[in-house]
Amino acid sequence: xxxxxxxxNSTRKAVGExxxxxxxxxxxxxxxxxxxxxxxxLDCNGAVVGVEAEPGALVWxxxxxxxxxxVPCAIDTPNAQAMxxxxxxxxxxxxxxxxxxxxxxxxxILPLARDYKAxxxxxxxxxxxxPQTLEARIRNADFLVKGLTAGGVAADDIYLDPLVFPVSTxxxxxxxxxxxxxxxxxAYPGVHTVCGLSNISYGLPARKLLNRAFLVLCIGxxxxxxxADPLDQPLMALVRAGEVLLARDEFCAEYIxxxxxxxxx
Amino acid sequence: MPSLLENLxxxxxxxxxxxxxxxxxxxxxxxxxxxxxxxxxLIAGMEVVGRKFKxxxxxxxxxxxxxxxxxxxxxxxxxxxxxxxxxSKGCVAVGTVQGDLHDIGKNLVTMxxxxxxxxxxxxxxxxxxxxxxxxxxxxxxxxLGLSALxxxxxxxxxxxxxxxxxxxxxxxxxxxxxxxxxxxxxxxEIGADGYAPDAASAVDKAKELLGLAA
Numbered sequence: 085x086x087x088x089x090x091x092x093n094s095t096r097k098a099v100g101e102x103x104x105x106x107x108x109x110x111x112x113x114x115x116x117x118x119x120x121x122x123x124x125x126l127d128c129n130g131a132v133v134g135v136e137a138e139p140g141a142l143v144w145x146x147x148x149x150x151x152x153x154x155v156p157c158a159i160d161t162p163n164a165q166a167m168x169x170x171x172x173x174x175x176x177x178x179x180x181x182x183x184x185x186x187x188x189x190x191x192x193i194l195p196l197a198r199d200y201k202a203x204x205x206x207x208x209x210x211x212x213x214x215p216q217t218l219e220a221r222i223r224n225a226d227f228l229v230k231g232l233t234a235g236g237v238a239a240d241d242i243y244l245d246p247l248v249f250p251v252s253t254x255x256x257x258x259x260x261x262x263x264x265x266x267x268x269x270x271a272y273p274g275v276h277t278v279c280g281l282s283n284i285s286y287g288l289p290a291r292k293l294l295n296r297a298f299l300v301l302c303i304g305x306x307x308x309x310x311x312a313d314p315l316d317q318p319l320m321a322l323v324r325a326g327e328v329l330l331a332r333d334e335f336c337a338e339y340i341x342x343x344x345x346x347x348x349x
Numbered sequence: 350m351p352s353l354l355e356n357l358x359x360x361x362x363x364x365x366x367x368x369x370x371x372x373x374x375x376x377x378x379x380x381x382x383x384x385x386x387x388x389x390x391l392i393a394g395m396e397v398v399g400r401k402f403k404x405x406x407x408x409x410x411x412x413x414x415x416x417x418x419x420x421x422x423x424x425x426x427x428x429x430x431x432x433x434x435x436x437s438k439g440c441v442a443v444g445t446v447q448g449d450l451h452d453i454g455k456n457l458v459t460m461x462x463x464x465x466x467x468x469x470x471x472x473x474x475x476x477x478x479x480x481x482x483x484x485x486x487x488x489x490x491x492x493l494g495l496s497a498l499x500x501x502x503x504x505x506x507x508x509x510x511x512x513x514x515x516x517x518x519x520x521x522x523x524x525x526x527x528x529x530x531x532x533x534x535x536x537x538e539i540g541a542d543g544y545a546p547d548a549a550s551a552v553d554k555a556k557e558l559l560g561l562a563a
Contacts, residue, residue: 131500214450287409314400
């Protein structure tokens, strides 16, 4: 299971302030903690500084994270200019977060994914807006897989995000995500799926419980990437347990190692 | 013993649509004034729902089910409202600004405003400045509610207000803004008339801006 650590997001107040003040110590700490907890990529979002200052903020975030950990980053911006600046500064294979099936955005981001040989989070979203039905999600997934592979992105570098919405406002929101994940893995072997979790529980009590239950269901449906807080130890323990149960952890090695490190408590 | 009107308010609060509709029918049969059914029953119930939501006692699905009970009961009295001479509190157009597709906050505000007796035009999401200008010019709305969930789309609120100014209609309409990343300071900075931190407060703010008793 590929883990993208979500903590370095400037819409979080403390991170936003650190980005504005270029507080290297704070960002290093966040990066190291997530890498030690098992993050494979560190999401970097610097949107809080505004469009014009965003390229500089993202470059600084990427460099600070990589100097601290050597772990690659997921560059989180809709802004192609900021994306390219950060990709240039990045060492190794970066993650682009994100591309969508919206025509203009697809055309702007695809060349970056191809030229920088990056992995991409591809949101199942097109110009008609947020998909209201299962069919619309699947249509967008189909478009993205075909368009990205035709454009020179390797199937193994594509992580489709089915888009998670709150079950509090749309009762079938969880079900649609699970169905979309199943469809993608059945129709496109080799292509991956990824999603965030916390949207699912918006507007409801005991949100962590819902997030965790949803993660387990998603893993069962085939999800093999997640954008989450790796410092949420119970959540990470469920990832490891799920992988064992789905025969994705040979000889249960990761699970046992995590237990020895006290990470399953 | 609670009156039938109090029962109606309570059924709205509980989100019991069948009972709310039944009670509305009973009130109509007893020739209770339509204005009382609307104000002391349906709107009174939704006011309690709004307060409880604001204080985190109620969760979103409870607001949705209450709004459904209110709406279905309102359908029964709607044909009688014109004859009863009830005036609308005013007309508000609500939309999520350009580039932003998030609709949950905007939908809650729409429901709460309707629940408080406002006429509401729901403009949807990703609404450009020109569309807001057009709704002011063509529909004569008294207030606009602009929603944004992203820090990256907040500037579209300023663009919308600028467009209203350029079109010469800024003084015809009150502009309220809201959404997770918004603050009163940002609302002041972009020249909005008001900021509401949640859907229930949006109703209070609309009443305040339009000079209605809270």
